[in-house]
Amino acid sequence: MSYDLFLGCVIPARLPYLEASARKVFEKLGIILKDVDGFSCCPDPTGIELIDHKTWLALGARNLSLCNNNGGVISFCSGCVETLKGVNYFINKDITVKKEVNKYLQKVGKVYEGNTAVKHFAEVLYENLDKVKETVEKPLEGFKVAVHYGCHYLRPSEIIEWDDPFEPVTVDEIVEALGAESVDYDLKLECCGNPLDKSDKDLSLQMIDNKLDAIQKAGANCVVVVCPACYQQYEFNQRELNKKNGTEYNLPIFYLSELVALAFGFKPQELGLNFHRVRPNALFENVGFKV
Amino acid sequence: MSVINFEFRNEVLKHNASLSYCYQCSTCSGGCPVALITEGKYNPRKIIEEAILGLQEKLVNEQDPNPWLCSTCQKCVELCPQKVELTEIFTLIKNQCFEKGKFPEAFSAQGQAVLEFGIAIPYSKAIISRREKLGLPSINTAPVEEIQTLLKETKFDKNITRGGD
Amino acid sequence: MDIPSKSALIIGGGIAGIQAALDLADMGIQVNMVEKKPCIGGRMAQLDKTFPTNDCSICILAPKLSECYRHHNITLYSYSEVQKVEGSAGNFSAEILKRARFIKEDACINCGLCAEKCPMRVDDEFDRELRKRRAVYMYYLQGVPSVMTIDKEKCLWFTKNACRICEKTCERDAIDFDQQDETIKINNIGSIIVATGYNLIEDINKEVLKNYGYGKFRNVLTALEFERLESASGPQGGHIKRFSDNETPKKIAFLQCIGSRSDRVEKYCSSICCMYTTKEAMIAYEHDNELENYVFYIDMRAGGKGFQSFLKRGENEYNIKYIKSKIAQITIDEKENPIIVYENLDTGEVKQIQVDLVVLATCIVPPQGIDKLAEVLGIELNDYHFIKTPPFISVETSKNGIFTCGCVHEPMDIPRSVAEASGAAARAAEVIRGG
CATH class of the missing domain: 1.20.1050.140 (Glutathione S-transferase Yfyf (Class Pi); Chain A, domain 2)
Incomplete structure (x- = not known):
């Protein structure tokens, strides 16, 4: 292929x-x-x-x-x-x-x-889900993942033609195939707010604040995304929100490929996980994920 | 006072006939995440209503409601019982705003980068060395002259150099 | 008056079929009535009240049911289906499958002892699966014929070769496990009336209710479920309680146009929902005067006699707030209270409201089995799979001698169904007498 x-x-x-x-x-x-x-x-x-x-x-x-x-x-x-x-x-x-x-x-x-x-x-990963499962060397036990689909992965469904625009399953299933748990949360299908950054920074922050709040309440210990705009929105704004609103967000944000790679046995170092602003080290320790 | 511009209305309809299916039920505004956090200051239904009425002045010049506050999440498009293609209609309106130079500055920066480099984010030295360290190949992006020829054809070069608000 | 040699066949024993049967029978015409369910009565039997008078539905219906049952010109085939129809106007013949109910109809007196002892608990279809019945059961309390039926799919004797407690309990030897399905042939049918009614969108397509959390959120109900809860003979005896915590709701939101007027689901207006919603809200208020009712609508369609003043009464006397706004989605809070986001179209504001219960005004769809029935009868259906009727003579089908009335050809309320039934009966009589 x-x-x-x-x-x-x-x-x-x-x-x-x-x-x-x-x-x-x-x-x-x-x-x-x-x-x-x-x-x-x-x-x-x-x-x-x-x-x-x-x-x-x-x-x-x-x-x-x-x-x-x-x-x-x-x-x-x-x-x-x-x-x-x-x-x-x-x-x-x-x-x-x-x-x-x-x-x-x-x-x-x-x-x-x-x-x-x-x-x-993620479409191609899902189409090869069996192979993904077979290739897992280190199941992501203890990872409670909040799946953020993002808008453009799903909608407009007439253009994207992939997964259900309001009840998607593909990324959840990939995450579960890695041995992690997908945690359902309020606002799961809502926008991260990244595109608003260009026209109204405050609104953009408010949207990601609402999402992070819902994810934290649901007891997830990390977030997975499939879009770099969403990734930046989640990764780059937690510190800013904490400073601005006194929140205590400290959620590692993974790209779906990073989670898959970790489960495939790649080392955090070779994946460049050290470049993340919210470092996942504490999570690895808490869930006993040996790196 | 709002002035009806029939030409504008016809232009939107010509571009996207789904506008005329709208029966103002407010499914879009009730489902819109930005409408919720702005308590309706941003309101997709109102934009459609103004487009149906041909209120170009209000939409393009006054930008009330401000079409740039759409997060392009496409929920309204999926929810609309009449299959009105809201975001496509918003795009047309925003394109008009662009032609009149009435758009947020951040869009200008992205557009200028594409005009200058062919890509939205040019590769910095730091990134190039980081890519090497990660074992990633170097990238040969589009020939800039070719992109500039295209952007000249679409008149993007003129509109973008005029800049936004 | 000559007694015509030809009879009429009426398919469907709801209010429309019943009215047509009574009209024809009173004209001296022999009527064969076929009803799929164990008892006649149809949807109207499931309703608590009828609009716009808020009369008790079963109180109006019950006398007609018994009249239908004992009329000497009407032969009732309940628990039966039409399988084959041949011939043409003035001379049809039909084959009817009469399913075994494993009860001797002439012996059963509906005392209920068998049901008391039956160990099987099954979802009650009549009560929209909001409570359980037994495998031997009365279809509904006031049902006609007033006899029990054994549910072959669920009965332990038929599924596991065990039990037969009902047989031992029955004091009148009315249980008959050897009963067989029968095929009955009827000749000399002059004309046919199709009145098989309707289903609701949730019966065929739960997908549409997804955005409203139906099936997932316990405090989101459909209108017919709510109707059963309001009914004194329903699962809660008429005292409405939330399924999540058994609390009495103090704030109810009714959401209109669920499935209807949508390019994504059904394009047509379901016609009755604005009115039945108002009725349901009024009845709920009558049960509890502290109740706040909110109706979220696209347009209020009150195009019938006394309908507009019915809405006004709802607003002025029953504390119903009508809000022009179609609802996109529902979420819930930690107490399972539904939360609704809506736009106030007067001000353009977008707001949230927390309610205790949501009632979805789900739309009418063609009855299940209509495609097969249309094939058996050789009649055409329209694009939505309702029976196709000409624009000006709404009781005619595409085939001579076959008439229709009620919701099987388009959504309509009870008064119109009844009026149409009389129209269909008159046209059917013409064919019978002329033939």
Whole structure:
């Protein structure tokens, strides 16, 4: 099995340790991820798309035109996945959109017909769940994980076409396959608030505050995410919230690939877990996870 | 006083006919997480109502309610009993705001980075060395001239260099 | 008056079928009535009250049930289904499967001794599974025919070859484990009336109720469940209590348009919910004058005689607050109190309200088994799988000689079902007398 790999911007250029864990996991599963030269920003469905839809379409289609793998293209980022799936959706829904986009692409000598299949890395993990289970060397016993699906992994369901938009199961099942417990919590399907950071920092913080509060109340000892925007929102704001509101958030935030990698027996050091702002060491000690 | 702009209304409808299905039931505003924490100051139903009425002035210039407060969580889209594609309609409105230079500064920064580097976050020296330490390959991103040619075609370059609020 | 040689076949023994049967029988026409359930009465028997008069539902219905039972021109086939229909207008024949109830109908006096002794506890369908009945049971208290039925699927004799306590208990030797299903052929049927009523969305699609936590949150009920709780013969004897803590609710939210008027579920208006909700809220208030009722709606549809003033009375005399806002989702707090987020459309404010109980106004859907019945009868269904009827003559189906009335062709209230039943009966009589 092989896929073209679309890295996007946030993970490789800001959070490369997330990329490291993901690459290791797929290598261990024997799934080939092929690096492709020449990708631009996806572009951001919560940024560029909102200011200029046609630019978003043109750049997205250009990226997809560079993929030529039969398995399609995979990304570690929910935003990139939404963009790439979305571009396919709009191009295939309306022939005039396809024509307009290709008119732009023509200027740079490219064509895109709308046929590249797009997958989120969690989709591929879920499709290989049995193999994931078999590969677990160190079950994550004692990990009480609050699964944060994030919005763009699920919605709009007409574009994403993966899992239930309000009662998703895939990430929970992956987490449980690793031997961890998925803890249900209030507000589980709600937005982390990251996209609001660009327009209203206070509201953005309020949203993540509500989520963290609900997660803490539910007794989870860590959070798992599948999107770098959500990751940053959870990771970077706990200290700020504690300072601002006197809360005592100290929840390790894992990328799904990191949890899988830990269960596969990779060492925290080689995964770059030391780059996390909320260090998971105390959690490992508390649950007796030998690293 | 609010002025009805029929052209604006028709443009939205042409772009997304689902607007006309809305029967103002308020499922969207009741399900919206931002509407809840702002107690309705941000209100997706109201944006749709103003779009149906053709109140371009209110939406694009006054930005009341402010479409930039949508967190793009897409809950409204999933919940709407009439399958109105709310976020797509919001995108069209925000695109108009962009063309008029009325958008939050942070969007400008991201847009300028894409125009300058082809990617939203350029690779810093520190990151490049961190990538090496983690055993990650170096990345060959898009040729900047190619991206700039495209962005010129879509007129993104002009609109973004004018900057936001 | 000539006695016509041809009879009528009425499928469905709810209020519509009953009214049509009585009309025809009073005209001197022989009527065969087929009811799938052990007793006739249909949905109306499940209701506590009827709008807009708030009359006791069973009190209006019961005399009609017994009239139907003892009318010399009506033959009642309960616990039966129509399996085959042949012929054309003026000359149909039908095969009816009469299922064995393992009770001798002429011997059973509904004394209830058998049910008292039966050791099996089973979900009571009539009470929307809110309480248990026994494997030998009376379908409902005032049911007609007033005889017991043995539930073959649940009875220990049929499932495990054991027990037969009922047989020993019965003082009238009314239990008959050897009874067999019978196929009865009826010839010379002049016309047919289809009145098989409706189901509710929760019967066929629980998915839609997911966002409202139905099935997960104990204090979220459907309207028909709530109706049973209000009923004096229902599972709580008419004293409404929350299932989570047995407390009397002081604040009830009624949510409208659950499943209806939606491009995602059923596109049509369910027609009766605005009114039945108001009725249920009024009755709840009559039980407890401290009650606060909230009705969350898209549009209040009160298009019937006396309906608008019914809503006004609800507002003025029964402490019902009507709030124009469709509810998207429900959550609960640590005491299992439902929490509702809604927009006040007058002010644009988005607020939260905590209530004690939520009642979902779930919509009418075509009755289960309608596809098969339509095939048997050779009649067409519309896009929603209700029976297709022409726009101006609502009692006609696509086939000559077959008529319809009541909710099986579109959602409607009781008065209209009854009026249609009389219309269908008149049209059926025309065919019978003409033939």
